[in-house]
Each structure stands twice: as structure tokens, then as C-alpha cells.
Amino acid sequence: MPRPDLLERLAVQTAERSQAQLQRRLRTIAHTDGPWVESNGRRLLAFCSNDYLGLAQHPSLIAALKKAADTSGVGSGSAHLICGHRREHAALEEALAEWTGRERALLFSTGYMANHGVMQALLQRGELCVQDKLNHACLLDGAQLAGATLKRYPHGDIDAAARQLRITTEGCALLATDGVFSMDGDIAPLRDLAALCDSEGATLMVDDAHGLGVLGNDGAGSVAEAGLGERDVPVLMATLGKALGCSGAFVAGSAALVDGLIQFARTYIYTTAMPPALAAAAHCAVAMARSESWRREKLNHLIQRFRRGATELGLPLMPSRTAIQPLLLRDAQRALEASQALEAQGLLVVAIRPPTVPQDQARLRITLSAAHEEAHVDRLLEALASLRLADAPV
Numbered sequence: 001m002p003r004p005d006l007l008e009r010l011a012v013q014t015a016e017r018s019q020a021q022l023q024r025r026l027r028t029i030a031h032t033d034g035p036w037v038e039s040n041g042r043r044l045l046a047f048c049s050n051d052y053l054g055l056a057q058h059p060s061l062i063a064a065l066k067k068a069a070d071t072s073g074v075g076s077g078s079a080h081l082i083c084g085h086r087r088e089h090a091a092l093e094e095a096l097a098e099w100t101g102r103e104r105a106l107l108f109s110t111g112y113m114a115n116h117g118v119m120q121a122l123l124q125r126g127e128l129c130v131q132d133k134l135n136h137a138c139l140l141d142g143a144q145l146a147g148a149t150l151k152r153y154p155h156g157d158i159d160a161a162a163r164q165l166r167i168t169t170e171g172c173a174l175l176a177t178d179g180v181f182s183m184d185g186d187i188a189p190l191r192d193l194a195a196l197c198d199s200e201g202a203t204l205m206v207d208d209a210h211g212l213g214v215l216g217n218d219g220a221g222s223v224a225e226a227g228l229g230e231r232d233v234p235v236l237m238a239t240l241g242k243a244l245g246c247s248g249a250f251v252a253g254s255a256a257l258v259d260g261l262i263q264f265a266r267t268y269i270y271t272t273a274m275p276p277a278l279a280a281a282a283h284c285a286v287a288m289a290r291s292e293s294w295r296r297e298k299l300n301h302l303i304q305r306f307r308r309g310a311t312e313l314g315l316p317l318m319p320s321r322t323a324i325q326p327l328l329l330r331d332a333q334r335a336l337e338a339s340q341a342l343e344a345q346g347l348l349v350v351a352i353r354p355p356t357v358p359q360d361q362a363r364l365r366i367t368l369s370a371a372h373e374e375a376h377v378d379r380l381l382e383a384l385a386s387l388r389l390a391d392a393p394v
């Protein structure tokens with residue numbers, strides 16, 4: 001029997017996805033200007049970026065990046081442990097540790113890599129990793145790649161999480177959750193999870209990619225907002241590519257955690273350090289996210305305006321008070337058509353469909369930003385009203 005051809009098999013899978021009308025499509029953005037993007041020659045008002053504080057194009061960040069590039073160049077030249085760790089990285093790590101109230105912080109090139117690195121450094125083969133079913137793909141993949149025994153509890157269900165932790169009381173256990181769920185916008189029951197981990201002797205890890213900058217006093221995130229410290233959440237991960245408007249990620253915690261990750265996290269060790277100029281821009285973003293609380297206030301005002309309007313229209317809102325405000329349309333084709341109809345009206349809102357979300361849970365993932373104005377939200381509501389989504393079966 002000849003071996004099956006790998007690329008042919010992949011092509012068949014791609015064709016199947018296309019037939020199911022679930023294919024993912026790449027869109028090239030020619031230009032961005034605040035919440036506006038130019039795509040296929042059209043200017044669209046976007047409600048799908050994670051630039052929640054409107055920092056991605058801020059002149060101060062751009063100036064910080066240019067200044068550091070002038071002195072440090074573009075690429076870091078090597079991994080952190082060779083000669084890629086520059087003073088811009090070190091300064092950013094200190095600022096992140098201070099902001100999150102942790103002893104130390106360690107930079108990773110992406111959030112995906114940070115989560116993989118943590119899982120692989122902490123967990124040994126067969127050890128228990130309990131996770132919320134709606135956790136981001138990289139937490140779930142990270143546990144699997146580490147060879148851990150992955151148990152997923154129904155979304156936000158503390159009792160189920162407790163049952164899964166008690167499957168075995170022997171050996172180490174990690175419970176990992178998103179702080180703010182990326183496709184739903186709701187917040188994990190962090191205080192209950194921390195109490196559970198405390199009573200079960202498990203370690204709690206929170207991925208606060210969508211909470212940092214948005215929630216908590218001076219934007220320190222969902223964990224700070226819940227009043228939890230390093231003892232309650234020993235492993236805190238967050239990204240620099242969302243509210244901070246840059247790219248990259250970090251893990252914050254005790255000096256022992258960071259020292260251990262430097263020794264054992266392969267996605268930290270065997271990769272080029274992020275460009276130092278990017279670290280300088282992210283450092284500037286941290287200072288602005290902390291001090292310019294008007295950005296959070298404006299964002300919250302827009303969130304409330306959107307939710308009020310959407311409720312009046314009878315739209316299928318989800319229980320979220322964060323910048324992620326999905327409309328649950330359930331049917332994938334309906335979500336796609338709604339997204340296309342919005343685009344025809346000059347709005348960019350993406351449809352999120354299986355397998356990114358569970359079957360029959362397709363949605364429009366609407367995100368708001370301090371870069372939006374009230375008139376933008378009103379325009380979105382008007383366009384949504386014209387789609388008659390309120391009639392969607394729930």
C-alpha cells in the first residue's frame with residue numbers, strides 16, 4: 001500500500017471545511033486609522049479589534065518604538081539567554097511585575113508561546129490539568145502538548161471543577177482559566193476558583209489576555225479586580241497585543257516561578273527575543289494604561305451605551321460587562337450573513353463560527369474600544385437594527 005499523501009489529505013480537509021461553509025478567510029487591511037480600517041478599497045468602521053484602550057496607534061507608543069529602534073536596531077538578534085535580553089526587556093518586565101503586584105515578570109514573544117511554556121515547564125506527563133471548557137485554544141493545547149491529563153469542566157462551573165480536581169488527590173494539579181473569556185466576554189469566578197485551589201492544594205493559573213488594561217484599579221486586570229494576590233493566583237499570564245496595543249506576552253509571579261520558567265520553558269528558551277523597540281513601546285503603553293483611566297471610563301461608557309441599545313432592540317446579548325460584547329446568533333450561516341450585511345453597510349464585525357466556538361454557538365464577536373465614539377456605537381446599533389437579528393431563534 002502506498003503511503004497516503006499528507007498534502008492531499010490536507011487539501012481534502014480544506015475542501016470539506018469549505019463545503020460546510022466554515023472556511024476561514026484572510027483579509028488584508030491596507031490602512032488603519034483609529035477604529036477605521038481600509039479593506040478591498042473600502043473604509044470600514046471596525047468592531048473586531050482587541051485594541052480596547054485605543055493605544056495601538058498612539059503617537060507616544062510610536063515615538064517610543066522609533067526612539068528605541070534608533071538606538072537598539074530592529075531585531076534583538078538572538079534568544080534572551082544568548083544576547084537578546086536588552087535593557088528595554090528588563091525595564092518592561094519590572095514595570096509589568098509592579099503593575100500586577102507580582103515579584104517578577106517574564107516576557108514571551110506571544111501569548112500562545114507563554115501558555116505553552118508555562119504548561120510544559122510546570123506539568124509532567126500524566127499530571128492533572130483542569131480547565132474551563134471555553135478556555136483559549138493555547139491553554140488547552142499547552143496542557144495536551146505537556147502530556148498532562150486534561151479535564152475540562154463546563155463553563156464557569158465551580159462544582160464540576162471541584163469534582164475534576166478530586167478525581168485524584170495525589171500528585172500535582174494545575175487549574176487554568178481565562179480571566180475574561182475571549183469569545184464570550186464574561187469573567188471567570190476567580191474568587192471561587194482561588195478558594196477551591198487553596199482547599200485542594202492545586203495551583204491556579206489565570207490567562208488575563210482580555211482583562212489586563214480593561215478591568216481593575218489602574219487596569220491591573222481581572223485578578224486584581226477580584227482582590228486576589230500572588231498567593232491566590234501564583235501564575236498570571238497576560239498579553240501585550242490587546243489593550244496594550246503592542247504584541248507579545250508575559251507571565252508574572254514569584255521569583256521562583258520566573259527562575260524556573262527561564263530554566264525550563266522551551267518557548268522562552270529556544271526563540272528570538274521580541275524586538276527591543278517593541279518592548280519600549282509596550283513599556284510606554286503600560287504607563288499610559290495605568291495613568292489614563294479616562295480610557296477605561298470611556299470604554300465602560302460605550303459598553304453601557306451599546307448594551308442599553310442592544311437590549312432595547314431585543315438583540316441576543318451575552319452576559320458580559322467587558323469590551324467583548326458578542327451577539328449569539330447560534331447558526332453559523334446566519335452569523336456569516338449578518339457579518340456580510342454589516343460590511344455592506346460599512347461596518348467590520350466578524351462572525352465567529354465552529355470550531356472556534358462550540359456547535360450552534362456561532363456569534364458576531366463585537367468588541368468596543370476607547371478609540372470608538374458614541375456616534376460609532378449608535379451607527380452599529382442602527383445597522384444591527386436593520387438586520388432584524390432580534391428574530392433569531394435563541
Ligand SMILES: Cc1ncc(COP(=O)(O)O)c(C=O)c1O
Pocket residue numbers: 109110111112113136138178182207209210239240241247248249
Ligand atoms: C485568552 C487568550 N490567551 C492567549 C492568546 C494568545 O495571545 P497571542 O495573540 O499573544 O499569541 C489569546 C489571543 O490571541 C487569547 O485570547
